[in-house]
Amino acid sequence: MYFLEAARQDLIENTDYWNEEELKMHFISVIMLIVRFKNPFKVYYNREIEAEKGDFLIKTEADMLVSKGIGDLIETPYFFLHEYKREKKYSGDPIGQMLGGMLIAQVRNNDGKPVYGCYVQGRYWYFAILQGTEYVINNSLNSTKIEDAQRIIAVLREIQQLFKP
Numbered sequence: 345m346y347f348l349e350a351a352r353q354d355l356i357e358n359t360d361y362w363n364e365e366e367l368k369m370h371f372i373s374v375i376m377l378i379v380r381f382k383n384p385f386k387v388y389y390n391r392e393i394e395a396e397k398g399d400f401l402i403k404t405e406a407d408m409l410v411s412k413g414i415g416d417l418i419e420t421p422y423f424f425l426h427e428y429k430r431e432k433k434y435s436g437d438p439i440g441q442m443l444g445g446m447l448i449a450q451v452r453n454n455d456g457k458p459v460y461g462c463y464v465q466g467r468y469w470y471f472a473i474l475q476g477t478e479y480v481i482n483n484s485l486n487s488t489k490i491e492d493a494q495r496i497i498a499v500l501r502e503i504q505q506l507f508k509p
Contacts, residue, residue, distance in 0.1 A: 379500040395451035421449035424461040438463040446474040
């Protein structure tokens with residue numbers, strides 16, 4: 345867990361200063377490497393995804409999503425890590441953007457299974473589940489605390505296990 349500890353120390357020192365891209369590159373990408381989503385799962389970054397729901401076209405750019413896929417083709421999205429935001433001085437609606445991506449996945453998958461998501465605000469990670477028309481967002485996990493950082497990795501690995509073929 346050397347890489348986790350090094351990334352966590354960087355986060356502790358820089359969480360107030362990193363912009364979204366720096367947060368993604370210096371910390372979130374390390375978490376994803378440790379989790380190691382494996383075939384048939386692929387991790388996609390900054391991908392536009394859309395679906396039609398009734399008379400509406402829902403469209404978003406997911407900061408990151410985990411899906412079954414072939415090359416560029418996103419087949420079955422399972423998990424959205426959406427909207428990395430600075431802890432301070434952020435704008436936008438990370439919950440709405442995350443839920444929009446999760447709704448698109450729900451429509452596209454059309455399998456009745458829950459869809460999982462997360463938004464990150466600096467050091468704080470908020471995991472969510474969307475089932476039907478109901479959603480729940482958990483209390484935050486503080487990724488500067490080693491126990492919470494390890495829990496984030498465990499949650500991501502559990503999500504991967506839920507969708508194994």
